[in-house]
Amino acid sequence: MWYYVDPHSGVPIYVQLKEQVKKAVASGLLKEGEQLPSVRELALRLTINPNTVYKVYQELEREGIIETARGLGTFVALKKQKDAALQEAALDRALENLMVEAYQLSVDSKTLKEQFLKKLANWKERLRKGDEDNDMGN
Amino acid sequence: MTVMNKALILKELREARWKLVVGTGLLAAMAIGLALVYETIRDFIFMVPQDQLERYGNLFPPNVFTSYSVYIWSQWNAKNLTQIGTILAILTGMSLIAGEFHGQTAGFLLTRPVSRRVVFFSKAAAGAIILVTAVTVSTLTLILTASFTPHSVEAGRLLVAAGITLLGILVIFAVTMLFSTLIEDPVKAGGAAVLVVVLISALGLLAQTRKLSLFTHMNAARYFLGGVFPAVPVVLMALSVIVLLVAGCQIFCKKEV
Amino acid sequence: MTWAIELDGLTKSFRGKMAVENLSLNVEAGSILGFLGQNGAGKTTTIKMMLGLLRPDSGGGRILGKSITGESLQVLRKVGYVAEVQQMYGYMSVNEILNFSRQFYSRWNSALIKRYLDFFSLPSKEKIKNLSKGMKTQLALILAMAHEPEVLVLDEPSSGLDPINRQEFLRIILDEISLQGKTVFLSSHQLHDVERVADKVAFINQGRLLDVRSMDNLKTTVKKIRVVFQREPGSSLFSQPGITEVSREGSAYLIAVEENLEGILAEIKKYPYFTLDIIDQNLEEIFIEKVRGDRHE
Numbered sequence: 001m002w003y004y005v006d007p008h009s010g011v012p013i014y015v016q017l018k019e020q021v022k023k024a025v026a027s028g029l030l031k032e033g034e035q036l037p038s039v040r041e042l043a044l045r046l047t048i049n050p051n052t053v054y055k056v057y058q059e060l061e062r063e064g065i066i067e068t069a070r071g072l073g074t075f076v077a078l079k080k081q082k083d084a085a086l087q088e089a090a091l092d093r094a095l096e097n098l099m100v101e102a103y104q105l106s107v108d109s110k111t112l113k114e115q116f117l118k119k120l121a122n123w124k125e126r127l128r129k130g131d132e133d134n135d136m137g138n
Numbered sequence: 139m140t141v142m143n144k145a146l147i148l149k150e151l152r153e154a155r156w157k158l159v160v161g162t163g164l165l166a167a168m169a170i171g172l173a174l175v176y177e178t179i180r181d182f183i184f185m186v187p188q189d190q191l192e193r194y195g196n197l198f199p200p201n202v203f204t205s206y207s208v209y210i211w212s213q214w215n216a217k218n219l220t221q222i223g224t225i226l227a228i229l230t231g232m233s234l235i236a237g238e239f240h241g242q243t244a245g246f247l248l249t250r251p252v253s254r255r256v257v258f259f260s261k262a263a264a265g266a267i268i269l270v271t272a273v274t275v276s277t278l279t280l281i282l283t284a285s286f287t288p289h290s291v292e293a294g295r296l297l298v299a300a301g302i303t304l305l306g307i308l309v310i311f312a313v314t315m316l317f318s319t320l321i322e323d324p325v326k327a328g329g330a331a332v333l334v335v336v337l338i339s340a341l342g343l344l345a346q347t348r349k350l351s352l353f354t355h356m357n358a359a360r361y362f363l364g365g366v367f368p369a370v371p372v373v374l375m376a377l378s379v380i381v382l383l384v385a386g387c388q389i390f391c392k393k394e395v
Numbered sequence: 396m397t398w399a400i401e402l403d404g405l406t407k408s409f410r411g412k413m414a415v416e417n418l419s420l421n422v423e424a425g426s427i428l429g430f431l432g433q434n435g436a437g438k439t440t441t442i443k444m445m446l447g448l449l450r451p452d453s454g455g456g457r458i459l460g461k462s463i464t465g466e467s468l469q470v471l472r473k474v475g476y477v478a479e480v481q482q483m484y485g486y487m488s489v490n491e492i493l494n495f496s497r498q499f500y501s502r503w504n505s506a507l508i509k510r511y512l513d514f515f516s517l518p519s520k521e522k523i524k525n526l527s528k529g530m531k532t533q534l535a536l537i538l539a540m541a542h543e544p545e546v547l548v549l550d551e552p553s554s555g556l557d558p559i560n561r562q563e564f565l566r567i568i569l570d571e572i573s574l575q576g577k578t579v580f581l582s583s584h585q586l587h588d589v590e591r592v593a594d595k596v597a598f599i600n601q602g603r604l605l606d607v608r609s610m611d612n613l614k615t616t617v618k619k620i621r622v623v624f625q626r627e628p629g630s631s632l633f634s635q636p637g638i639t640e641v642s643r644e645g646s647a648y649l650i651a652v653e654e655n656l657e658g659i660l661a662e663i664k665k666y667p668y669f670t671l672d673i674i675d676q677n678l679e680e681i682f683i684e685k686v687r688g689d690r691h692e
Contacts, residue, residue: 007591010675012614040574047566049427049592050574104671145498153486242482249446249478250499251471395448 001029003037005046013048017056025065025076028127036066036074063090141259143252150264153237154230158268161226165219165276172213173283173291176206206289207296208363214280215299216357223273223307224335230268231314232328234261235390239322244395254391258319262383265311273304299358302368305375306356310335312382319386319393399424399546399578400445402463404454407440414440416602417454422580422595427573429593429610430582431682437602438582439479442550445580446476459545472500475539479551481531485524489517489534493541500542511537511567528555536564540571547572548580553588561585565592590678598682600689610678617681619674620650620659625667632666635659639688651684 001024005016024030036042039057043050057074060066064087067077102112151158180203203209235258238244247257277300284291314331321327342351355371400422407415415437422428432438443449445458447467455462461469483492489512497503512519515533517526526534532555539547547568553561565588572579573592583589589596596613598605616637623646633641637655641648652659656673663671676684 008587008677008679010614010618010677010680012611013591014611015615040570043569043574044566047562047569047591049594050569051426051594143498145495149484149495241485242480243484245448245478246481246483248448249471249476250496251468252499253468392450394450395443 003042003046005048007048014052014055014059017046017048017053018059021056021060022065030076032076032078034076036076038073140256142263143256143260146252146257146260147264147267150234150261151267154233154264154268157226157230158271161222161229161268162272162275165222165226165272166279168218168222169214169276169280170283172218173210173280173287176209176287176289180209206284206287207292210280210284210291211296211299211358211362214277214296215303215362216359219273219276219300219303220306220353220357223269223303224310226272227265227269227307227311228314228328228331228335230265231311232318232331233324234265234315235318235386236322236324236327237318239395240324248395254393255387258387258390259383262312262315262386265315266308269307269311270304273300273307295362298367299362302358302361302372303356305372305379306352309352309356309375309378309382312379312386316382316386316389319389397424398422398457399426400428400456400458400580402441402445402454402456405441405444405451405456406453407444407449407451413602415444415451418599418602418604419454420597420604420607422578424578425573425576426594427579427581427592429589429596430580430599431584431586431589431596432582432599433584433686436599438599439550440602441599442476442548442580442582445548446471446474472542473545475542475544475547477532477535477539477547477549477552479554481535483523483531483535483538486522488520488522489526490519492523492534493538496538496541502542504541504543507543507571508537508541511540514567529557529560532556533560533564536567544572544577546578546580548582550582551584552581553583553585561588568592586679586682596678598685600686603689605685605689613678613681614675616652616654616656617676617684618652618656619676620652620663621647621670621672621674622650622663623647623669623671625669628663628666632662635662639684 003017003020005013005020007013009016021030021036030036036057037045039050039053042048042053046053057066057068061068061074064077066074068074107115183203233240238247248254277297281291281293281296284293310331313334314327317327317330317334318324321330338352341347342353348354352375355368355375358368360366360368398421400420402418402420405415405418406413418437418441420428430438430441440449444451445456445463447463447470451464455464457463458470459473461473463470484495487495493508511517511533515530515537517530517534517537523531523534532552536552539549549568553564556564568579568581569592579592581589581593590610593610595607595609597607627646633650635655635658637652637659638650639653640651643649650659650663660673
């Protein structure tokens with residue numbers, strides 16, 4: 001996978017990198033059990049501070065997205081192993097942001113619900129297609 | 139407690155190698171020359187009428203030709219060795235410290251983990267090695283060349299006299315190194331040293347101050363002609379070298395880059 | 396937390412002109428500190444005091460626990476230093492200066508030297524005076540790393556390097572120093588380099604330290620908020636701690652925030668508004684704002 005960060009944006013590098021891994025895992029670009037580059041490899045490839053990569057991996061591990069096997073490396077975690085409570089908290093945060101945004105845009109509940117369901121259906125469709133393309137149905 | 143570092147001494151010797159080669163070579167060439175031309179000059183002097191000779195009075199004092207040994211001493215210790223040695227001491231000393239600042243290499247040198255004291259005394263040692271080599275090699279050349287002439291030279295006394303002259307040269311070297319530490323420009327440091335040398339020789343011109351001049355003592359006249367070892371001047375010269383170098387080192391240790 | 400570098404009240408003036416004033420700064424072991432300031436802000440003076448090349452008028456500090464004023468030799472044994480313009484002995488060849496420097500250290504990593512001489516294609520028999528500016532900088536980096544220092548101090552190291560070489564230079568520092576758990580003090584006005592690699596950033600202006608903060612904290616909390624209110628908010632809103640500047644254009648406000656972003660946002664949201672944008676600030680924008688703000692004071 002192509003990792004990319006823009007060190008000169010106003011968003012911290014660790015946030016950029018973390019979001020990137022999360023998106024890659026969510027979209028199936030990074031598959032369950034797939035190995036991630038080592039801290040050293042990624043830091044040198046992107047020319048960023050190894051402490052930053054380390055911080056990203058630590059936070060992702062805490063969120064149950066990746067796991068580190070001592071001496072073997074860092075891997076994308078199996079879905080069932082994710083901590084339910086953490087998962088719920090993360091989802092809650094995302095939903096909160098959605099609500100704030102909707103409120104600011106003065107979107108009413110009905111429209112919000114409709115759009116949400118539409119998006120969900122759309123996403124499922126994409127995931128299904130992706131699985132077929134990659135022959136990865138489970 | 140280390141006061142010198144081999145790598146530093148070698149570096150300085152390398153930087154000053156032309157001074158060593160040219161200085162020693164020039165002195166040796168002069169030594170060979172003056173050892174061989176004794177008869178020619180003596181015969182020339184005897185041919186010149188007395189009143190004409192008066193004019194050369196300064197160059198060749200009347201008793202110079204009484205013996206070959208005295209001639210050699212008067213031309214070597216009292217003239218060539220002192221003059222060329224003084225110039226060589228200034229040329230060697232002026233760039234040792236100032237050169238590092240002028241060339242902006244001081245920052246590199248002084249961020250190596252080596253004490254300032256070691257840096258200073260290694261540089262002083264390198265300078266001293268150059269001067270000792272030049273004086274020793276050329277004086278030995280002089281004695282060797284003289285041994286091929288039909289005349290005899292008092293080799294032992296000449297060597298001791300050369301040692302006294304060398305000590306004087308080292309005083310001038312130490313003065314120059316002090317200026318090299320104070321003034322961060324080799325040429326200006328050398329100029330300051332020349333000024334001091336001129337002042338010292340001015341002292342030698344007046345009868346009242348003659349005894350205060352370094353040049354009065356470093357030609358070893360009292361030793362070679364009078365036969366008395368000048369213990370007090372020798373001790374004073376040695377002390378001057380030490381005091382001047384220690385003072386230079388103190389200033390160098392406090393120097394900012 | 397262990398500090399690799401502790402500077403305490405460093406002060407230095409030249410002929411009555413203050414160059415560094417009461418500068419206190421700690422650098423965590425294993426981190427990279429970006430030391431940012433304009434030319435003449437006092438960066439080099441600070442570094443020279445750290446290395447014992449200049450004596451502070453007052454104040455002091457420790458590097459790896461050794462006093463920078465009293466134990467310079469011990470400091471220099473454990474520190475590698477790349478100066479802005481490192482004049483080295485031009486008559487020496489690359490090999491000769493490496494051998495010269497080697498005599499002063501007990502540790503010496505020949506394999507590392509060989510690796511980077513090859514990597515940079517530095518001609519080891521070439522005299523230093525014949526090297527290009529970029530090559531001299533590369534040689535200075537090798538010389539600074541050869542004794543495996545615990546702390547690497549870099550003073551505007553990438554001047555004379557093109558962008559590709561600059562990136563390589565940074566990568567080597569990350570590989571040989573940061574990934575070995577060692578500390579980097581990177582003084583620069585090349586904000587791009589600092590922005591890539593620094594854990595923390597220290598801003599210096601006119602000899603005074605303006606701020607020291609982690610890069611992540613800076614980029615998370617230093618923001619501009621553009622908000623268009625539905626009706627005029629109370630002026631007490633703008634006296635919130637953390638707000639550095641408020642400018643107004645009609646009913647639109649541009650609020651510069653340095654700290655307490657969450658709290659300020661919460662306050663703002665108490666008033667009805669039409670639009671609210673949070674504008675990210677990159678290091679350059681933050682830096683310019685800080686220096687500008689310092690001048691106004």
